[in-house]
Amino acid sequence: MGRPDCAQDAALHEEAQSSESPRRHSDGNQRDAEKWPKETYIALLAMLGISVHLIVRFGFHAAARQYNLPLILVLTIGGAPLLFDLLRRIIRREFGSDLLAGLSIAASAVLGEYLAGSIVVLMLSGGTALELYATKRASAVLAALAKRMPSTAHKMIDLRIVDISLDEIRIADKLVVFPHEICPVDGAVVEGRGTMDESYLTGEPFLIAKVPGAEVLSGAVNGETALTVSATKLPIDSRYSKIMRVMQEAEANRPRMRRIADRLGAWYTAVGVTVAALGWMIGNDPTRFLAVLVIATPCPLLLAIPVAIIGAISVAASRGIIIKDPSMLERISSCRTVIFDKTGTLTYGRPSLTDILCVPNADRKNVLQMAASLEQYSKHPLAGSVLEAARRDNVDLIPVSQISEKPGQGLGGSIGTKFVQITGRKAVLAHGGAAASQVPTAAAGMECILLVDGEYAATFRFHDAPRKESGAFIGHLAPHHQVQKVMLLSGDREAEVRYLASAVGITEVLFGKSPEEKVEIVRQEAKKAPTLFLGDGINDAPAMQAATVGVAFGQNSDITAEAADAVVLETSLGKVDELIHIGRRMRTIALQCAVGGMALSMIGMAMAAAGLLPPVAGAIAQEVIDLAAVLNALRVALPTKDLRDAGV
Numbered sequence: 322m323g324r325p326d327c328a329q330d331a332a333l334h335e336e337a338q339s340s341e342s343p344r345r346h347s348d349g350n351q352r353d354a355e356k357w358p359k360e361t362y363i364a365l366l367a368m369l370g371i372s373v374h375l376i377v378r379f380g381f382h383a384a385a386r387q388y389n390l391p392l393i394l395v396l397t398i399g400g401a402p403l404l405f406d407l408l409r410r411i412i413r414r415e416f417g418s419d420l421l422a423g424l425s426i427a428a429s430a431v432l433g434e435y436l437a438g439s440i441v442v443l444m445l446s447g448g449t450a451l452e453l454y455a456t457k458r459a460s461a462v463l464a465a466l467a468k469r470m471p472s473t474a475h476k477m478i479d480l481r482i483v484d485i486s487l488d489e490i491r492i493a494d495k496l497v498v499f500p501h502e503i504c505p506v507d508g509a510v511v512e513g514r515g516t517m518d519e520s521y522l523t524g525e526p527f528l529i530a531k532v533p534g535a536e537v538l539s540g541a542v543n544g545e546t547a548l549t550v551s552a553t554k555l556p557i558d559s560r561y562s563k564i565m566r567v568m569q570e571a572e573a574n575r576p577r578m579r580r581i582a583d584r585l586g587a588w589y590t591a592v593g594v595t596v597a598a599l600g601w602m603i604g605n606d607p608t609r610f611l612a613v614l615v616i617a618t619p620c621p622l623l624l625a626i627p628v629a630i631i632g633a634i635s636v637a638a639s640r641g642i643i644i645k646d647p648s649m650l651e652r653i654s655s656c657r658t659v660i661f662d663k664t665g666t667l668t669y670g671r672p673s674l675t676d677i678l679c680v681p682n683a684d685r686k687n688v689l690q691m692a693a694s695l696e697q698y699s700k701h702p703l704a705g706s707v708l709e710a711a712r713r714d715n716v717d718l719i720p721v722s723q724i725s726e727k728p729g730q731g732l733g734g735s736i737g738t739k740f741v742q743i744t745g746r747k748a749v750l751a752h753g754g755a756a757a758s759q760v761p762t763a764a765a766g767m768e769c770i771l772l773v774d775g776e777y778a779a780t781f782r783f784h785d786a787p788r789k790e791s792g793a794f795i796g797h798l799a800p801h802h803q804v805q806k807v808m809l810l811s812g813d814r815e816a817e818v819r820y821l822a823s824a825v826g827i828t829e830v831l832f833g834k835s836p837e838e839k840v841e842i843v844r845q846e847a848k849k850a851p852t853l854f855l856g857d858g859i860n861d862a863p864a865m866q867a868a869t870v871g872v873a874f875g876q877n878s879d880i881t882a883e884a885a886d887a888v889v890l891e892t893s894l895g896k897v898d899e900l901i902h903i904g905r906r907m908r909t910i911a912l913q914c915a916v917g918g919m920a921l922s923m924i925g926m927a928m929a930a931a932g933l934l935p936p937v938a939g940a941i942a943q944e945v946i947d948l949a950a951v952l953n954a955l956r957v958a959l960p961t962k963d964l965r966d967a968g969v
Contacts (some may be wrong), residue, residue: 360446363399367443370395374436392435399442400426421593425614429936432607437615437936444618444947470540470561474505477549487556494552498543507559508550510535514726515546530701532726589919593617593926600930608936612929616922616939625914625950632958633907640964641890642900649886653870654905655851659804660843660864662856663811663818665892666874667825668785672703674710676782678761686716688779691741692771694718699732699743703769706783742772749777766817784820791825793968794894801966802901805850810839810864839864855897872897895969902964910957918950 370391378388407423422445429438473484477495490496490506498504504517516528519541528544531537537550540561556562597613600606634644644650661667679688693711696704697718711718721741724734731744749770750757759777760770767783798804808829811818818832831842840863846852847869854861854868862884865871873885874892889896925942928934934942 359402363403363446364443366399367395367439367446370399371436371439371443374439389435392439395439395442396426396430396435399446400430400438403442403445420590421614422618424594425611425618428607428611428614432611432936434608434611434615434936437611437940440940440944441615441618444943469503471503471505475499490552490556492552492555496550496552498537498548498550500543500545500547502543504537504539504541504543504550506539506550506552506556507554508537508552510537510548511551512549513546515548516544517548518542518544589617592923596923596926596930600932603930604932606932609930609932612934612936612939613926615936616925616929616934616943618922618943625918625947625954626911628951629907629911629914629954629957632955633903635958636961636964637887637900637903640896640899640903642896642903643888643890644886645883645888646886649870650904650907651911652851652904653853653887653901654802654908656802656853656870657804657850658806658808658846658852659798660808660810660846660852660854660868661827662854662861662864663809663813663821664785665857666855667791667809667821667894668787669892670785672706672767672783672785674706674781675766675784676780678780678782680759680778683778686714688771689714690716690719691736691739691773692743692769692779692781694721694736695724695732695734695741695743697721698724698734699726701732703767703781703783707769707781739773740775742775743769744772746770764816766820785817787821787824788892788894790894790969794898795826797898797966797969806846808846810834810842812836812839836861836863840867843867872900895965898966898969899964902966906961906964907957910954914950914954917953918946921946921949 373391374388377391404423404426407420411420422441425441426438426445429435429441471487473486474490475482475497476485476490477497482497487505495511496506496508510531510533512533514532515530517531517537519529519538529535529541531544531548536553537548538561539556539559593614597610597617600609600613603609630647630650633650634647637644664670677685677688679685689707689711693707693716696707698721719736721734721736724732726732731742731748733740733742735741746760746763746768749760749772754775756772756775756777761780764782766785769781769783770777771779771781795807798807806829807827808831809818809822809827810831812834813832815832818830822828822830834842839861843852843854843864844867847867851869853870853872854864855872855874856864857874861873865873865884865886870887871885873888874897887900889900922943925934925939925946929939
């Protein structure tokens with residue numbers, strides 16, 4: 322292989338466009354996810370029924386049997402499914418904030434208070450539909466993963482290319498991967514030279530050079546040259562399939578957090594039922610029981626909190642942040658552990674030439690000129706960095722002849738009377754001799770070595786530079802967001818990961834980790850404390866599923882975007898800080914709405930228990946409380962400037 326060390330360390334972090342990219346709306350499950358939930362239809366039915374009731378009653382002064390008919394239909398058609406859902410939750414011993422609403426519906430039907438019951442149906446179904454509107458089904462993640470892989474492969478049979486299904490692939494089959502296609506199986510290159518984007522799978526930030534003998538991974542995106550590969554594993558045992566299995570497991574074991582409404586509703590439900598029972602017993606009037614339940618219906622929880630969440634989603638979207646799972650807004654400000662992926666998150670994902678270590682008495686400009694003149698004929702990922710350094714230093718390129726790139730020997734060519742060669746550390750050390758003894762000690766980052774007439778001339782060192790705001794962002798997490806632990810978790814080499822960690826101020830470092838290892842590490846950390854994971858690439862998707870909150874950084878992978886709770890479209894850590902502040906502000910206002918609304922409802926409950934508030938009046942009073950809570954919740958969507966800490 323040409324320049325084996327460099328080939329392992331390098332490549333541009335660009336996402337190749339593939340003809341096999343997933344069509345998001347073609348999947349049946351996804352179409353189902355886009356349908357309106359039944360709660361939406363129930364809410365519309367309740368609105369229609371209440372309107373018809375009021376028109377018939379006050380417009381035509383109809384008999385009670387006639388004007389109550391629309392309400393009976395609302396309770397029968399709309400209330401029954403809601404009660405059935407609540408009953409199933411009770412059987413599972415899930416006593417949420419909407420239990421009072423269910424009791425109110427049942428009691429109103431028994432006592433003939435149809436209008437009060439219909440209003441409760443509207444409140445309950447409307448709040449649920451509003452929240453479901455902002456939530457996306459998690460199964461879209463696995464659907465997107467499955468759709469990304471090709472369904473067929475191009476097998477070479479007697480110099481002919483025949484399309485076969487993935488199930489027909491056998492070990493040692495020769496498969497042709499066309500330009501910009503996704504590799505269907507793990508294997509080794511047997512013919513062709515080019516590059517593959519493996520950043521989806523390995524976390525390495527650049528395109529990886531591929532020559533005969535090089536390994537390829539399923540799921541990698543081929544470059545501009547067709548490659549013939551020999552399958553070394555069956556598709557079911559490939560790297561991509563393993564990541565899908567890890568994703569399935571991570572999704573099944575994703576941490577389930579209790580929502581604000583559930584936590585508050587647990588005790589509020591008990592209080593409401595107790596007060597209602599006392600009112601019934603003291604006044605010997607079952608109507609008081611219903612009146613208490615109606616005004617106790619926790620609509621500030623069922624309506625105001627979803628409104629606050631949708632307001633926060635709107636604010637986030639206006640700032641280039643897409644919220645995939647609305648419940649993450651309640652959790653993100655409570656995260657006490659932050660885990661970073663390296664590539665594309667804390668770094669720019671682009672290699673740059675940082676050092677040229679020349680032999681004594683060598684002219685740096687001359688060394689750079691020879692390297693750049695030779696690299697202009699190379700497709701190697703680091704060649705662009707050398708050429709960019711030459712342009713930056715105004716170094717003119719000179720003619721090169723007899724160019725060759727033999728496997729294991731690197732790139733070579735004649736410049737004047739000298740034979741110049743660019744290769745890797747392993748190749749030089751394996752050859753031995755004087756050149757091997759002059760190679761400097763390995764350091765963090767990537768490197769290539771320049772030989773002139775077989776003698777050591779220089780070492781070129783490259784780094785994927787940290788983002789300028791990385792250090793400031795990490796430094797402010799503890800004082801501003803009470804973060805107690807910051808980790809760098811990467812699949813890259815130890816030297817490169819430790820170099821970045823020291824540059825940005827992270828002391829806890831884990832390197833060389835596979836996606837399977839990443840997800841287990843994140844899962845263990847999430848058990849200890851609420852955990853925020855930031856990364857990009859398919860290899861990060863399972864870890865995001867295992868974290869308390871997963872945030873995808875940038876737009877490098879559709880799969881990661883599907884797996885994440887939120888996607889920060891602009892590659893700026895300052896946007897992550899804004900997301901934390903948006904979540905904190907939403908949570909504060911939502912709690913104001915919930916606690917304030919319940920406090921007013923408790924005053925009404927006392928009045929209803931004393932017989933001072935009949936059921937319909939209680940329902941109207943509850944609507945007034947709801948309106949106040951919703952108006953307060955709308956403050957979340959108002960423009961504000963204080964969504965980023967100073968210096969981030």
